[in-house]
Amino acid sequence: MDKKIRVLVAKPGLDGHDRGAKVVACALRDAGMEVIYTGLHQTPEMIVQAAVEEDVDVVALSVLSGAHMTIFPKVRKLMKAQGLKDVLMTGGGIIPEEDIKKLSKLGVGRLFTPGAPLKDIVEYIRAALS
Amino acid sequence: MDINNLVKRIVAADKLSISRAISMIENNSPDSDNLLDGIHKYVGRALRIGVTGPPGVGKSTIVNELIAALRKRDKRVGVIAVDPSSIFCGGAILGDRIRMQKIGVDNGVFIRSMATRGCSGGLSRATVETADIIEASGKDYIIIETVGVGQSEVEIFRSVDAVVLVLSPESGDAIQAMKAGIMEIADVIVVNKADRPGLDAFVTNLKNTLELARPQSVPHLCGSSKAKIPVLTAQANAGIGIAELLDTLEKYLSGLKESGKLAQRRRDVLRERIKTHILTRLEEHLLSDKKITKLVDNEIGKAGATPGKIAQKALRVLINRKTRKVLIPSKKRGRGV
Structure with missing residues (x-):
């Protein structure tokens, strides 16, 4: 068996700032992971369909638009409905601490905010999957 | 995992099953040969x-x-x-x-x-087999x-x-x-x-x-x-x-x-694929066989040991009865179609 960690990196909604997502995608690649990058303007349905078809271990969303309280719960719900209960959901963006707590209760994994070292993201994913 | 069941779900076009089956092939899971045997009759159209x-x-x-x-x-x-x-x-x-x-x-x-x-x-390596899995879903x-x-x-x-x-x-x-x-x-x-x-x-x-x-x-x-x-x-x-x-x-x-000519071309594709399959198995075995590595290391530098002669010696060790068992796994009961 030669299993690779597969990660879906997606930008949901109308938010057009994808530099952060690209930087994270490259860091994960450099850590030896296979990163499926779907690009901008994804609907929750498209994200979950891609996660199903690509058999990813991780779904990572980048949300800088303030819509995180809508998008994360919706994607999480769709993931559960599609049988992706065991897939780790993580992400990052400009997300207030109290929202991170609320999302955590819904089953969303760790969320990273501006300034988070790339190393932490890589280590978090590795630890969560091991 | 029950392979028969997985095959049924692939044929019923269940996306998650297709996806997980592809990962099995891609990750070289021990069940992948049985899986490919199972979907074979749904492939070719x-x-x-x-x-x-x-x-x-x-x-x-x-x-x-x-x-x-x-x-x-x-x-x-x-x-x-x-x-x-x-x-x-x-x-x-x-x-x-x-x-x-x-x-x-x-x-x-x-x-x-x-x-x-x-x-x-x-x-x-797994591209053509992946095509089979997706095709089997109709x-x-x-x-x-x-x-x-x-x-x-x-x-x-x-x-x-x-x-x-x-x-x-x-x-x-x-x-x-x-x-x-x-x-x-x-x-x-x-x-x-x-x-x-x-x-x-x-x-x-x-x-x-x-x-x-x-x-x-x-x-x-x-x-x-x-x-x-x-x-x-x-x-x-x-x-x-x-x-x-x-x-x-x-x-x-x-x-x-x-x-x-389509049938002819497909025969060629199959022939190539079978060849690759055999070679992959041999290579995996060769790379994991410490006896062979050791033999080769020992022979290198010996008087009169040419690369050709060393390779022949290694091949003689490689192709024995024990190896046959490793390379051709017998099907476990209740698996495969």
């Missing part, structure tokens, strides 16, 4: 199209438009898009999906991205997109029914370099980005090159040596030229079918 060409000419964009065009004709489509793995860290950015979003959420389409994982022929067409290729990544030719080579007017002098390698395997050539300057000159040059450089001896299994390779133009990001491409491909494939 779909037409397989390869899309290849240099990086950045618009392969993914063309595939995106082909998916949409095929859906309009009520055909179900499977797509495998291959991107390169890093030789340093083993990681990969699989970005072909970015361009394949015209259709959105659709149960008649299944797209899977794959990393080459060390294979150098423009595909990954697809009419399977499109395989290679990595951006240079000159010698011609493995796609041995994996599909027809190869579409995508170029752009900027491919320019690259054509010269490609004469012997990738140009030979094209069944249809599309010059994309037709709105860019230099299109006419490029197409004229291309056609001239094809007439001169296509050796009669190429064991091309499709058209006769007299048949000209169709050269089409397209502007895929605007959807221009795609219907013509699909018409050309359909005509070409039905011609292949009627002449019996």
Whole structure:
């Protein structure tokens, strides 16, 4: 068996700032992971369909638009409905601490905010999957 | 996991089952042979199209438009898009999906991205088997997109029914370099980005090159040596030229079918695949066999031990009864079909 960690990196909604997502995608690649990058303007349905078809271990969303309280719960719900209960959901963006707590209760994994070292993201994913 | 059950769910087009089955193949799971045996009878009906060409000419964009065009004709489509793995860290950015979003959420389409994982022929080891899994879920067409290729990544030719080579007017002098390698395997050539300057000159040059450089001896299994390779133009990001491409491909494939050349080509594809299977098994075994490594290390430097003689000695050890058991695992009860 030669299993690779597969990660879906997606930008949901109308938010057009994808530099952060690209930087994270490259860091994960450099850590030896296979990163499926779907690009901008994804609907929750498209994200979950891609996660199903690509058999990813991780779904990572980048949300800088303030819509995180809508998008994360919706994607999480769709993931559960599609049988992706065991897939780790993580992400990052400009997300207030109290929202991170609320999302955590819904089953969303760790969320990273501006300034988070790339190393932490890589280590978090590795630890969560091991 | 119960393989029979998994096969049933794949045939019923359950996306998650198809997806997990592909991972089994890709990760070289011990059950993958049984799985492939199980779906074998559902494979062979779909037409397989390869899309290849240099990086950045618009392969993914063309595939995106082909998916949409095929859906309009009520055909179900499977797509495998291959991107390169890093030789340093083993990681990969699989970005072909970015361009394949015209259709959105659709149960008649299944797209899977794959990393080459060390294979150098423009595909990954598991690409053809993955095509089988997706086809077994009831697809009419399977499109395989290679990595951006240079000159010698011609493995796609041995994996599909027809190869579409995508170029752009900027491919320019690259054509010269490609004469012997990738140009030979094209069944249809599309010059994309037709709105860019230099299109006419490029197409004229291309056609001239094809007439001169296509050796009669190429064991091309499709058209006769007299048949000209169709050269089409397209502007895929605007959807221009795609219907013509699909018409050309359909005509070409039905011609292949009627002449019996499709069956011949598929036999060749199978033969190649079986060969690869055998070699992969042997290689895995060889690499994990410490006895062989030790034997080779011991022999190197000994008086009169030539590379050829050492290899023969290793082969004698390798091909014994015990090895046979390792290489040909007996089927466990209750598995397989």
